[in-house]
Amino acid sequence: MTTTLPFAARMLFASTLTFLAACSAPASPPPVAATASATAQVTAADATRASSTGARSASSTGANAPPTVPLDGPVDVDRVLAHLKVLSVDIGSRPAGSEPERRAAQYIADVLKAQGYTTTIETFTYPARFDDSSVTIGSETPFKGALIDGAATGKVTATLVDGGTGLPEQVAAARVQGNIVLMRRGGLPFAQKIANAQDAGALAVIIVNNEAGPFHGTLGQQRASIPAIAIDGARADRLRAALGQSVTVEAAGGTRTVTSQNVVGQRGSTCRAYIGAHYDSVAEGPGANDNASGTASMLEMARVRGTDGLCALAFGSEETGLHGSQAFVAAHLAGTAQFMLNFDMMGRIDDAIIVGDGGLTQSILGIIGRGSDQPLRAGTFPPFASSDHVSFASVGLPAVTITSGNDPAIHTARDTYEAVRPADLKTMLTLGDAALAGMLKTLGRR
Structure with missing residues (x-):
């Protein structure tokens, strides 16, 4: 069925x-x-x-x-x-x-x-x-993510930093330029979270759910020039443990025949x-x-x-x-x-x-x-x-x-x-x- x-x-x-x-x-x-x-x-x-x-x-x-x-x-x-x-x-x-x-x-x-x-x-x-988005920590097996509608696709490897819930002051304190930003779901619309990270020079954004389970996000009518993916809240602890380490975000989605x-x-x-x-x-x-x-x-x-x-x-x-x-x-x-x-x-x-x-x-x-x-x-x-x-x-x-x-x-x-x-x-x-x-x-x- x-x-x-x-x-x-x-x-x-x-x-x-x-x-x-x-x-x-x-x-x-x-x-x-x-x-x-x-x-x-x-x-x-x-x-x-x-x-x-x-x-x-x-x-x-x-x-x-x-x-x-x-x-x-x-x-x-x-x-x-x-x-x-x-x-x-x-x-x-x-x-x-x-x-x-x-x-x-x-x-x-x-x-x-x-x-x-x-x-x-x-x-x-x-x-x-289709959506083949994923996050890879070091040499570990990738785990599945979901491309946030309106964000860019692409593959980025950089250091993972903590951007809190994406508030401007949190993003500034995290020194996100050239890095991948980890954010918690909630507090701000997805479009605002990603815009704050993008304006500060981040290369990609990972938004982790505030509860166990996957989710899908959208930027509505807005668009982002950096990749952003949504991650199951069950992965939150592992991602927080990876702060300061190299991670790879692959945002891959679209339509195929x-x-x-x-x-x-x-x-x-x-x-x-x-x-x-x-x-x-x-x-x-x-x-x-x-x-x-x-x-x-x-x-x-x-x-x-x-x-x-x-x-x-x-x-x-x-x-x-x-x-x-x-x-x-x-x-x-x-x-x-x-x-x-x-x-x-x-x-x-x-x-x-x-x-x-x-x-x-x-x-x-x-x-x-x-x-x-x-x-x-x-x-x-x-x-x-x-x-x-x-x-x-x-x-x-x-x-x-x-x-x-x-x-x-x-x-x-x-x-x-x-x-x-x-x-x-x-x-x-x-x-x-x-x-x-x-x-x-x-x-x-x-």
Whole structure:
């Protein structure tokens, strides 16, 4: 899932809104027993290769001995756990536009191809803000900062001096000329703090938070000619201990173009129904629940319910703003499909909900039952929150997200394979598969 606050701003298709939503050894689809059903070849080498041949490229397969994949049910949570392990352990963190994200896309494409889908990898680009600002004390490992909006970018190495809260008399007493000034947050606006240091000849400014935690600052309409970065208050003691020592400030931020990709698996000539999940993660963690669990569940449902008219979608770059689903909708306008089921976090049940189109939600609840023996209910995301179903709803297609609910570990290093609860995952998988099976019957599909 994505969140706008405190993580980042997001964009809806065709309009700006805010909302929520979750390297290693070569990866390959988990081996399974041979059956008489149709099979397809997938190799470990294929699973490590990302598509780089343009906006729409066919998934390739290799010539090594293939595993075989039965193309019918019932759903098997062990298969889901195998996919989940590849994505969150073997590949690991899958940030938008990264090589691990591309490896994950190729793995998903190969799995879908093995399951009998015509599979393509569709690349897309979008502009994204970045901030690689940092402070380095001597030869220590740099720690992250945040560029203060309106300050200059650049890299400066000099002696660190104490500028208090940035009052003119404090700056004068610190003899800041030719040095880097450490200031505490508070007392004066950021623009005034930095102007006082700049006027006194400082080379850069570090503003440390007055409490634990990071922050972002801005100079408003003003501009500074020296770099200035904001630092987590948890670093205050270490920075004060470095007064009089050489430190390096690197203020680096701006906008760059990110290239990501969606995986599209199609059965038949026309998409009558969509199932989807985002497969990227934040950089801070391996994204097991958010959203390797949703992707792995979607792959298993695609295996069991594969029928003409079902299209399985895996979205890149969801964590940075639903960019993958927006790109798909912009290219395909949701086609002739009748509904879209999105799966986002399936591995830890805590207030499991269906979010989105009311009519579709009620249809699903009618299929799976509304009794106390199953956890799903109609619900809404918190403020500033959503998931990829929103992109489809924006063009009028009934769409929902099915989620196991709250998980405080998402977007952190604690969102691991080991933290996923297999029993919860099995429950959500079974419910999701029942919902899909019931909705396919409304289209005359199995």
